[in-house]
Amino acid sequence: ETGVTQSPTHLIKTRGQQVTLRCSSQSGHNTVSWYQQALGQGPQFIFQYYREEENGRGNFPPRFSGLQFPNYSSELNVNALELDDSALYLCASSLVGASTDTQYFGPGTRLTVL
């Protein structure tokens, strides 16, 4: 167990809808990263939040947005859902500035878009 939790576990939405996924980081960690993992592929970096500000973004459109809260938990919001958004969404927490670069992943949220 990494101490990183995500909710919900599974979610089914239809095209055009909006979705919010949540992540609670490991205690003491100040950074949350979000990844999208399509079936049979490796995770792809969406964006990272450090001290409540976006700190880097991957090749994802603006309809993917996020927030980080003062307690370092985070949300991933996706607007205007498309079929290709169906994937496992993973969040990972880490402590930037620490001697270790290890990221700790949550169990993921499986999103299905119909």
Added chain:
Amino acid sequence: SQQGEEDPQALSIQEGENATMNCSYKTSINNLQWYRQNSGRGLVHLILIRSNEREKHSGRLRVTLDTSKKSSSLLITASRAADTASYFCATDAGAAGNKLTFGGGTRVLVKP
């Protein structure tokens, strides 16, 4: 886009045998990490090797890194059925934060 490419894409071995998988990447890195994933669940961190290291061990795992060839290998010795999983390499190119770029993974099946 994915920086790393794992080879092979799939591997089937008998319990007790060794499993070796390779990862190649394209750009300079700060460190390279290996993760395991069971049946589409979350990723479990296995080992991290920094760009100035050449080999690292952790239990039954041995990782090598060749920055001149931009490649890494993961060896699992004396494999067990519980090692059945997908294994991913991920590179961290440095700078602020640690944003990982993953390969496509190697699916390992260990038969009892």
